[in-house]
Amino acid sequence: MFGSRKSLLAIDLGASSVKILEVHRDRDDLVLTNFSRVDIQSDANRAEAIAECLRRGKFKTKHAVAAISGKSVIVRFLTMPRMSHEELNRAVKFEAEKYIPWPVDESQIDAVSLGDLPGQDQNAQPEMRVLLVAAKKTFVNDFSQMLIQNGLVPLAIDIDSIALATAYEMHERASNTSPAPGAIALVDIGAGKTSVNIISGGTPRFIREIDNGGGDMTQCVAQKFGMETQEAERVKCSPGDRSSEIEEIVMSAVADLANELNLSFDYFEHQGDGSVDSIHLSGGASSIVSIAENIERATGKRTHLWNPIDGLKVHGAGIDLDDLNAHAPSLAVAVGLAAREY
Numbered sequence: 001m002f003g004s005r006k007s008l009l010a011i012d013l014g015a016s017s018v019k020i021l022e023v024h025r026d027r028d029d030l031v032l033t034n035f036s037r038v039d040i041q042s043d044a045n046r047a048e049a050i051a052e053c054l055r056r057g058k059f060k061t062k063h064a065v066a067a068i069s070g071k072s073v074i075v076r077f078l079t080m081p082r083m084s085h086e087e088l089n090r091a092v093k094f095e096a097e098k099y100i101p102w103p104v105d106e107s108q109i110d111a112v113s114l115g116d117l118p119g120q121d122q123n124a125q126p127e128m129r130v131l132l133v134a135a136k137k138t139f140v141n142d143f144s145q146m147l148i149q150n151g152l153v154p155l156a157i158d159i160d161s162i163a164l165a166t167a168y169e170m171h172e173r174a175s176n177t178s179p180a181p182g183a184i185a186l187v188d189i190g191a192g193k194t195s196v197n198i199i200s201g202g203t204p205r206f207i208r209e210i211d212n213g214g215g216d217m218t219q220c221v222a223q224k225f226g227m228e229t230q231e232a233e234r235v236k237c238s239p240g241d242r243s244s245e246i247e248e249i250v251m252s253a254v255a256d257l258a259n260e261l262n263l264s265f266d267y268f269e270h271q272g273d274g275s276v277d278s279i280h281l282s283g284g285a286s287s288i289v290s291i292a293e294n295i296e297r298a299t300g301k302r303t304h305l306w307n308p309i310d311g312l313k314v315h316g317a318g319i320d321l322d323d324l325n326a327h328a329p330s331l332a333v334a335v336g337l338a339a340r341e342y
């Protein structure tokens with residue numbers, strides 16, 4: 001998996017913090033040897049936050065994988081005639097034109113077959129489901145350059161919502177849970193956005209980014225108490241004996257998110273790929289009080305929190321376990337980056 005490379009850095013540059021995991025493979029185990037995270041105060045200090053996170057981590061390797069997300073990245077599920085990987089790579093450029101709002105020449109395109117569609121008519125041409133990912137070349141290049149300027153050697157760039165699914169797959173394997181029979185929705189609630197990946201039969205079937213996240217919950221608190229954002233953030237994350245008050249205050253943000261989730265589930269369920277059985281929450285903002293209960297009530301789907309670091313072996317003398325555990329919900333993307341085959 002890691003070839004001759006021993007270790008790897010998995011870098012998640014989120015809206016509110018940078019998280020970096022240093023891992024290596026020991027047979028089937030993914031071993032965490034170091035962890036570092038730094039808050040991002042504003043967009044202006046993102047690059048600085050990465051540099052600081054690397055400094056603090058004192059990592060031994062420069063080989064890095066990272067994830068991108070947002071409006072410069074497009075993910076689509078297509079139906080195409082069954083073809084080889086090489087043919088797909090050629091054909092998808094023409095197909096992609098229909099879905100990308102900017103010129104195909106300015107895009108970095110990746111496509112992967114998710115397997116054949118269930119056979120219809122015996123005489124019909126067999127078809128396959130294809131996952132298309134397209135990103136603006138300039139965006140990917142700038143992102144890679146930023147990693148290189150920090151002395152890193154980028155090995156691959158992934159997508160948040162896909163890394164999320166890789167992390168969940170590892171979690172299922174590690175906890176010996178057999179994959180759910182129906183579709184499940186992975187929902188990672190970050191600061192600025194929520195990544196949704198509906199998985200069925202072990203493969204992604206629907207991917208979307210929702211523009212709601214923990215930042216909206218912080219704004220509810222700031223407005224209610226007339227606080228600055230930073231103060232509201234502190235009260236939201238450590239409410240002490242005011243937790244039911246905070247639950248009430250952020251309710252409108254949670255309801256907006258649940259509403260968007262319901263729209264996504266409706267869309268998915270109308271495609272005829274089955275229905276969503278359960279929701280699995282991660283992301284820093286999944287720590288807000290009673291979120292699983294409130295989302296379950298609003299969507300009518302069984303909703304659980306899962307711990308993205310459950311499947312990791314931790315072997316690092318320098319790792320602050322309390323810090324790691326406190327931030328575990330927000331590490332799904334980084335764990336997924338670390339767990340993928342490169």
Ligand SMILES: Nc1ncnc2c1ncn2[C@@H]1O[C@H](COP(=O)(O)OP(=O)(O)OP(=O)(O)O)[C@@H](O)[C@H]1O
Binds near residue numbers: 013287
């Ligand atoms: N204990 C807590 N209670 C409530 N919210 C929390 C708690 N801890 C963290 N959060 C919220 O989680 C969010 C950060 O989560 P995460 O690190 O997953 O986001 P990110 O990756 O930085 O952002 P994005 O994925 O949107 O780019 C922030 O809004 C933060 O306030």
Ligand SMILES: [Mg+2]
Binds near residue numbers: 014
């Ligand atoms: Mg995130």
